[in-house]
Amino acid sequence: MSPPESSPADGRARTPPARRRLLEAIAVREIRTVARSRSLLLLAAALTAVVVGVTWIGDGFTAGYLPSIVDLLTPLELLVPVVAIAFGYRAILGDEQRGELDVLETYPVSARELVVGVYAGRAVGLAVTIAVPLAIAAVAIAVGGDDPVSVYASHSGADSPILFARFLVLTVLFGLAVLAVAIAISSLVSATRSALGLSVLALVALLVGFDLAIVYGLAEGIVGDSDLLYALAASPLSAYRGLVLETTVMVASGTGPTVASPVSSLIGLALWTVGSLAVAVWAVGR
Amino acid sequence: MIERQRIRLLVVAVGLVIAVVAVGVFVVDGETSDPDPVHFDDTVSMGLALEDEYGLEDDVRLPRAQVFYSQYEYVVGYYGVETFVASFREDGHTDRFGHPRTVYVSDYSSVDAELSAAGYPTADREPAWTDAESAWFVVGSDAETPSGETIVPFADRDDATAFADSHGGSIVTWEQLLDRDVETDDATVVRDRVDDQHREADERVEDVSTLRDRPVSTVVGEDADTVQEAIDAAPENTTVLVPDGTYDETLEIDRSITLRGEGDVTIRGDGNGTVITATADRTAVVGLAVAGSGSQRQGSGELPGDDEPDGAWDETFEANYAGGDAGIGMHTANESLIEDVSVDSEITGIVLRRSAGSVVRDVTVDSPDRWEDGHAGILAFHSPSVVERVTVSDGRDGIYSHRSTGLVVRDSTLEGNRLGIHLMHTSEALLADNRVANQSNTGIYVMTGPERNAIVNNEIRGAEYGLYPDGSDSYVADNLLVDNRVGLRIDATGSRYEGNVVAGNEIGAQVRAMLPTNQVLENDFVENDVHADAGTGPLRVWTHDGTGNYWQGASSLTGDRTVDGSYSPTAPVDRQLHRTDGAETLARSPALEAISGLQGTVPGMRTGSVVDLAPTCEPNNQDLLAETPWADRAWSCERIEQGPSP
Numbered sequence A: 001m002s003p004p005e006s007s008p009a010d011g012r013a014r015t016p017p018a019r020r021r022l023l024e025a026i027a028v029r030e031i032r033t034v035a036r037s038r039s040l041l042l043l044a045a046a047l048t049a050v051v052v053g054v055t056w057i058g059d060g061f062t063a064g065y066l067p068s069i070v071d072l073l074t075p076l077e078l079l080v081p082v083v084a085i086a087f088g089y090r091a092i093l094g095d096e097q098r099g100e101l102d103v104l105e106t107y108p109v110s111a112r113e114l115v116v117g118v119y120a121g122r123a124v125g126l127a128v129t130i131a132v133p134l135a136i137a138a139v140a141i142a143v144g145g146d147d148p149v150s151v152y153a154s155h156s157g158a159d160s161p162i163l164f165a166r167f168l169v170l171t172v173l174f175g176l177a178v179l180a181v182a183i184a185i186s187s188l189v190s191a192t193r194s195a196l197g198l199s200v201l202a203l204v205a206l207l208v209g210f211d212l213a214i215v216y217g218l219a220e221g222i223v224g225d226s227d228l229l230y231a232l233a234a235s236p237l238s239a240y241r242g243l244v245l246e247t248t249v250m251v252a253s254g255t256g257p258t259v260a261s262p263v264s265s266l267i268g269l270a271l272w273t274v275g276s277l278a279v280a281v282w283a284v285g286r
Numbered sequence B: 001m002i003e004r005q006r007i008r009l010l011v012v013a014v015g016l017v018i019a020v021v022a023v024g025v026f027v028v029d030g031e032t033s034d035p036d037p038v039h040f041d042d043t044v045s046m047g048l049a050l051e052d053e054y055g056l057e058d059d060v061r062l063p064r065a066q067v068f069y070s071q072y073e074y075v076v077g078y079y080g081v082e083t084f085v086a087s088f089r090e091d092g093h094t095d096r097f098g099h100p101r102t103v104y105v106s107d108y109s110s111v112d113a114e115l116s117a118a119g120y121p122t123a124d125r126e127p128a129w130t131d132a133e134s135a136w137f138v139v140g141s142d143a144e145t146p147s148g149e150t151i152v153p154f155a156d157r158d159d160a161t162a163f164a165d166s167h168g169g170s171i172v173t174w175e176q177l178l179d180r181d182v183e184t185d186d187a188t189v190v191r192d193r194v195d196d197q198h199r200e201a202d203e204r205v206e207d208v209s210t211l212r213d214r215p216v217s218t219v220v221g222e223d224a225d226t227v228q229e230a231i232d233a234a235p236e237n238t239t240v241l242v243p244d245g246t247y248d249e250t251l252e253i254d255r256s257i258t259l260r261g262e263g264d265v266t267i268r269g270d271g272n273g274t275v276i277t278a279t280a281d282r283t284a285v286v287g288l289a290v291a292g293s294g295s296q297r298q299g300s301g302e303l304p305g306d307d308e309p310d311g312a313w314d315e316t317f318e319a320n321y322a323g324g325d326a327g328i329g330m331h332t333a334n335e336s337l338i339e340d341v342s343v344d345s346e347i348t349g350i351v352l353r354r355s356a357g358s359v360v361r362d363v364t365v366d367s368p369d370r371w372e373d374g375h376a377g378i379l380a381f382h383s384p385s386v387v388e389r390v391t392v393s394d395g396r397d398g399i400y401s402h403r404s405t406g407l408v409v410r411d412s413t414l415e416g417n418r419l420g421i422h423l424m425h426t427s428e429a430l431l432a433d434n435r436v437a438n439q440s441n442t443g444i445y446v447m448t449g450p451e452r453n454a455i456v457n458n459e460i461r462g463a464e465y466g467l468y469p470d471g472s473d474s475y476v477a478d479n480l481l482v483d484n485r486v487g488l489r490i491d492a493t494g495s496r497y498e499g500n501v502v503a504g505n506e507i508g509a510q511v512r513a514m515l516p517t518n519q520v521l522e523n524d525f526v527e528n529d530v531h532a533d534a535g536t537g538p539l540r541v542w543t544h545d546g547t548g549n550y551w552q553g554a555s556s557l558t559g560d561r562t563v564d565g566s567y568s569p570t571a572p573v574d575r576q577l578h579r580t581d582g583a584e585t586l587a588r589s590p591a592l593e594a595i596s597g598l599q600g601t602v603p604g605m606r607t608g609s610v611v612d613l614a615p616t617c618e619p620n621n622q623d624l625l626a627e628t629p630w631a632d633r634a635w636s637c638e639r640i641e642q643g644p645s646p
Helices: A006-011 A015-036 A038-057 A065-088 A091-097 A100-105 A111-144 A161-188 A192-220 A225-234 A236-253 A262-285 B002-027 B050-055 B081-089 B093-097 B157-167 B174-178 B187-213 B227-233 B315-322 B583-587 B590-596
Strands: B044-046 B064-069 B076-079 B100-107 B128-131 B136-139 B152-154 B170-173 B216-219 B239-242 B245-248 B251-253 B258-261 B265-268 B276-278 B284-291 B328-331 B337-344 B350-353 B359-366 B376-381 B386-388 B391-393 B397-402 B408-410 B413-415 B419-424 B430-432 B435-437 B442-447 B454-456 B459-461 B465-468 B475-477 B480-482 B486-490 B496-498 B501-503 B507-511 B519-521 B524-526 B530-534
Touching (some): A015 A111, A038 A065, A091 A100, A091 A111, A111 A161, A111 A262, A161 A192, A192 A236, A225 A262, B064 B081, B081 B093, B081 B100, B081 B174, B136 B157, B136 B174, B152 B157, B157 B170, B187 B284, B187 B386, B187 B408, B187 B430, B187 B454, B216 B227, B227 B251, B276 B284, B315 B376, B315 B397, B328 B337, B337 B350, B350 B359, B391 B397, B442 B459, B465 B480, B501 B507
Parallel strands (some): B245 B265, B251 B276, B258 B284, B284 B337, B350 B376, B359 B391, B376 B397, B386 B408, B413 B435, B419 B442, B442 B465, B454 B475, B465 B486, B475 B496, B480 B501, B486 B507, B496 B519, B507 B530
Antiparallel strands (some): B136 B152, B136 B170
16 A cells, blocks of 8 residues: 655655644644534534525525525625634634643644634635535525426526536635634634624624725715726625626626626635735734 | 545545636536527417417418527517517516527528518428528518518528519618617507597497488388388388387398387397398397397308308308307498397397497397306407497306407496406407406406407406406506406416506416516505416516506505515515515515515516516505405505605
């Protein structure tokens, strides 16, 4: 069971593999933590119930992928941040409270490695938590579509599982961006209560605050008509919504004004992720 | 160690695959490749009345289009490319169907096309299909469909040029064609026609009414012993006067005279055949009672009248239906008058066959008590005529019409029949101001896909189905539909349903039309168990130009006299709003509002539901509603007292 290639690989450099292993160990530990957490499992189950329930109430199983996306969009805009925050808000704080941060400091692990490792581990858990309910919904739609009246020729129109896959990917990306915010919160605070408080604050800001700020800006003329597409990218919710509408719904409805600038929305989500992680790195390194 | 390495590799590999797939779904085109054309018979088609379709010669090949829309799962077929262009240019078309992804049109390059005498394109076989975007279109040529001027598509430009050289017209591309204004007679044209049609009917009545005043030439009992002898003796354009009494005779009128009763006159047949048969234009039967016809429902043998069999597709129908026994039978008697007559019907009261321009008014038909024993109160066959102020009770069909384009039935009372008014293959009819009560099956039933009918101001109560119009481009307005099992059944497409009051029915409106092309607005739905119910087919949006309908139960907390959000009579909570306490509280839950916020999007992909995006706050037809017991139950949507107006 020992392939010959393994020896050169091992001997290439001693420190980086060791460090990589450290990062990996942290990530694997986070995955284990997430998998063992009953409350997070419960949360995942609840999310599954909501996704399946909304699809059912909206008659999405018979109607198809695109109508389901439209039905799910608003509920997920609200729920995904809640789930993501729940996944992340105690991640680093917990380590600190249990004294594990002190232990980790005895290892050659930098703040950056710690944050990235924790984030990576939790991200896997969150991605699975979001992707599984949507995948279940997709399968249900695939098998649950009612047969069209057979005396007429039918076709699938613009509806396609590809659109639902896009929706799934974008929802996971959206969740990951909010998770980074949660990690930042977790690293900034020193007590569970303040973590909870700050998380709620962050949720309010995310769910309502940024969008209202854009509305205010638009109403007051601070955001010009031509800037709106880019301003939308600044709010994770709007960035996500715009991306979903642009890459799924607009495919079917065709003409009309552009709903989003995909590139700037993606950049917006990326900046939120990277920025939040940077804040976390800075806070842990304090 | 190596095991770990493998796991690591595996993780990296899985990660890479996920990343590639995640990016990939945005790179690949979500749309599938162009679908192949389907058999036209398999499409959900529009643009040709069934009557016209039956009437076409075998070699006629009308230009057609079939369209695959991005949001509508059935292929839509259009008779006449212009029918598609007109639909496409209508407001809201794209909202309902999505955009046309692929359009195929008949390719007259694939056949040797000629024009028939009527201007219909003919060929020895059906033209092939070609992609519309690369086709050439001849507009303004002599080519026609039964609906009017038509556009002829060609795959090859030279063929288009050759066609235009011999039949006129000019050549345009698909893009140019979509930019052209195409006039078709839609439901609003029908609406605008109603007053004119009433006026024309008034003129018709006025013209035919002069027949009453013909000079008396013969008096029964004085100038002749029997009524028939008097008829035979009377010169044309005079009146045969029948004094008080009962006359046991079976009459035939073959000249243009007026038969007028004075006092209490009854003509009683011997229980065989039709009691009074008239076969001359401008015959009038006025002021008498008729009884004692035979009770053969179906005719057999030759029909009275001076027409020759013309081999039309409905010839057998005609012999069977219009040849049955009746109180009065008018055959090929154009512009005739039946006025102030009552028929004690054994099977059918009055038959009008090929008697265009006739008037039946102030007539009462009593059918046998059991509807199974009757046929029609008044049967109009190929007879566009005016029927007004008639009363028909207990019949199978109160008023039955077959291919009587332009028929007018108004101010009439239909009571206890199986079907009140029954139209077959009858387009451009006007059914107005009728009172239709307690039909065991359907109040007004329009069948066989006719076009441009107007059904206005009727009051229909106590039927299994109140109003059941089929066909297209019809105008259904200001009707009062009360206490039926189903108030309004929507099978007709491209039609406008407005200002109807639908109250106290088990199901207010029931939609079965496959095409979401109706305009449904300003109707009032009050005290129905269920306001509306929808069958297979896309989501129906019952809002037109920002105006919706009044739904008892839809409410507002905003104080701006508009209902908050949309209302869906087919949604589990909305449909309970007007009769279940607490439903309103549930309807306002963020969870439901989050879903309903986007309810109107991608309608073509949703099935079996109805949504009104702009319900009205107050009932739209207060006067009509006042004729029901529930006017005070049609409460305003407003839940908050309004402050003083600014």
